[in-house]
Amino acid sequence: MERAARPGGPTIAELGESAVLARILPRLAPGDTTLLGAGDDAAVVAATDGRFVVTTDMLVHGPDFRLAWSTPFELGWKAAATNLTDVAAMGARPTGLVVAVAAPPATPVAVLEGFADGLREGLAVLAPGAGVVGGDLSASSVLTIAVTAFGDLEGREPVLRSGARVGDVVAHAGERGTAARGLALLFAEGTDPAGMPDAEAAREVRARHPELVRAQVAPEPPVAAGVVAAVAGATAMLDVSDGLARDARRIAEASGVGIDFDARALGPDLRVALAGAEDHGLLATFQAGTRVPEPFQVVGRVVDDPGQVLVDGERAGADGWDPYAGWDGSSG
Amino acid sequence: MERAARPGGPTIAELGESAVLARILPRLAPGDTTLLGAGDDAAVVAATDGRFVVTTDMLVHGPDFRLAWSTPFELGWKAAATNLTDVAAMGARPTGLVVAVAAPPATPVAVLEGFADGLREGLAVLAPGAGVVGGDLSASSVLTIAVTAFGDLEGREPVLRSGARVGDVVAHAGERGTAARGLALLFAEGTDPAGMPDAEAAREVRARHPELVRAQVAPEPPVAAGVVAAVAGATAMLDVSDGLARDARRIAEASGVGIDFDARALGPDLRVALAGAEDHGLLATFQAGTRVPEPFQVVGRVVDDPGQVLVDGERAGADGWDPYAGWDGSSG
Known part of the structure; x- marks a missing residue:
């Protein structure tokens, strides 16, 4: 139990x-x-x-x-x-x-x-x-x-997933992989000897990694940045709930473009940054030349490779998160 | 199972x-x-x-x-x-x-x-x-x-539970106790020998009482009557989900009045009409003299007995329905 x-x-x-x-x-x-x-x-x-x-x-x-x-x-x-x-x-x-x-x-x-x-x-x-x-x-x-x-919407048009255009810059606001790192720690160490979630073990994980656990259990996504992006003219935007790679693919497919990430901009752990779910950052595209507003950081560009996600010009895998994948049916 | x-x-x-x-x-x-x-x-x-x-x-x-x-x-x-x-x-x-x-x-x-x-x-x-x-x-x-x-709301003010005034007429649209009769039949006869819900037994109940079962599993509440009542000037209104007596008490308490039902208007089985839940009819009050619109039927009057529900002038019991009452915690 x-x-x-x-x-x-x-x-x-x-x-x-x-x-x-x-x-x-x-x-x-x-x-x-x-x-x-x-x-x-x-x-x-x-x-x-x-x-x-x-x-x-x-x-x-x-x-x-x-x-x-x-x-x-x-x-x-x-x-x-x-x-x-x-x-x-x-x-x-x-x-x-x-x-x-x-x-x-x-x-x-x-x-x-x-x-x-x-x-x-x-x-x-x-x-x-x-x-x-x-x-x-x-x-x-x-x-x-x-x-x-x-x-x-305060009179603005909604920012859809389908508005990205080749040549736009790709920008991101929020954490990249932090919530996933917190969840991995809880699964690895926040359990009892039988592998079930355990409050006492989780407290010890928290004491060692308070920020990683908090990013998972009580994230602070950049909610106010949504209006900021819209006012600045974002051409497309979505909430990164299933990981940067999988959610970028949604913009790529809806807009008929490719999203090419700059590996250096994504930080040292590229795999976690691309695959980690539940950060709830905002991924947006802006016309080239737009002054990309804070707290967004430029992390790539929109290219002519419909439906594809790339990293430094190379096509990336389809890492992501499915609520039915890997769940064994027990509530524990 | x-x-x-x-x-x-x-x-x-x-x-x-x-x-x-x-x-x-x-x-x-x-x-x-x-x-x-x-x-x-x-x-x-x-x-x-x-x-x-x-x-x-x-x-x-x-x-x-x-x-x-x-x-x-x-x-x-x-x-x-x-x-x-x-x-x-x-x-x-x-x-x-x-x-x-x-x-x-x-x-x-x-x-x-x-x-x-x-x-x-x-x-x-x-x-x-x-x-x-x-x-x-x-x-x-x-x-x-x-x-x-x-x-x-199409420009109208919302019709609240708190607007009933002494002297108003009380009107109801929809079924009175039919859904509860259907549920009672399913509990009594739509089960296997161990008392668990059973599809084959339920089919037999349906064959004998199609209208009662349908009122429970696929009700046709008078949704359009809500706008009709508002346009006609309803002073208070609510959805009768927990039974006429319990929901009338909500109007009585919110409005600081009494709701006095006319027993004859409620039909032959007074107890089921008052206590039966899940009919999702509409209970409304209208100023005296208002032409009460179809499909509403006048079933009583608003009296000066704050927070009380009465039947032919006598205070009624607090029959109703609580989602936690009588549920044993199993899903079956």
Whole structure:
């Protein structure tokens, strides 16, 4: 059995749904655009642009996170961060989230409280003004979190994956491989002798490599850089969730171009920088001659090799990440 | 083990995430307000009103549905129907959904195809013009579905739970207890000798009581009646998901009034009409003298007894439904 560092106190089943929600909702700050928050059949959010951007994502205990490795706070933070980055990758300003949680009835309410605190703080740091607009609480044997995030384009056109053109420069903002290094450490050393995730072993990993573990369990992606890139005229952009190589290929295929990375710009460990998933940086292209805005760094150029990813002119492998690959079906 | 009537064919793990999505996405029709559909980091939806209505809900195999009792098509239909009704209960016109699914890797892809077909047809029948805007596919040992639905207020104010005033009439649109009767039949007779949900036993229940089972597994709530009520001046409204008594109490508490039902108007089986959950009808209040629009029927009046539900002037019990009550923690 996986051993998690779970708080004690009453469980969801002991308190009942209404009392649990009464403890959770006050921890969630409304957003600047929230016209009507939780408590009715639906919420009402301002969309002064006349359009809204929307993305949804589900996180499942086992394949997507482990309570032995992440605190509830970190889980809430990461749930916010990963969805905010998808909104940012369209060039939109995040305005809010709705969050549905399905949890085992024996889950301590303190787990949900910590999760709510992480959501709130993640929003406050990464997307000030965005709030949690509504939610849902269900029962399941597997802790499962579904986040839907919204954004406002503020009159701009969305930045798609399909807009890169030969001759554009390729730029990246955020970590390159750090989250993957943290996950590899947790898999290698954050386990008990039987190989199951273990909270105590994970604490020791954290003590030795706090930044690598934090990049995995509570990433700080460059959410604000999405609007910055759009304003600067980004021609294409996406959230790097599955690794730089695999996500660059998505721009390459959607745009009918090649993405040629400059190996030196990607740092000393090229393989991890290209293959490492879950950094949630932003990969964007800009017309040549554009002053590429901070925190973006130029890491390559767009070439005429449709659908291909290259490094220093050589075609690269298709490294990436598939949620079904390598998962053995157990939650531990 | 629960025996479900599952289709054969390749599984999600056999096809891989990308190939699965390539088979699912063409089954989902875009909506009239979809400016950018699935395929980028996020979708873009028109919100010409300058606001949007949003609600989210998670459905979990076990507490919320059984594949032995529902076909994948029915599951998709119900996922759409229940969320559309929450949008309708605000007086908004549904414009679209995003859908996240977490499924065991051994799930036949045909299950997801049937689910997508049910979503599409449910939308086409219940909310023409609304489409599936985006989605997500994850791995889990428990089939889990999260739907987030959107709506447009078309310039009207949202109809809240808090607007009922003493002297208003109380009106209801939809079924009263039918879905609960269907569920009770499935629990009583749709099981194997060990008491587990069984597809063959459920087929026999269906043959004898098609309308009761359909009301449970593929309800047809009066989604269009939400806008009708708002236009007619409804002072309060909600989706009756947890039973008429429990949901009426929500209006009573939010509005600081009493809801007094007329027993004769509720039909012959008063107990089931008041306590039966999951009909997803609409309960609304209108100023006295308002011509209550079809398909609403007058079922009571708003009285000066704050927070109370009454029947023919007598206070009623707090019958209702809690997702954690009576669930034994197994998925079967």
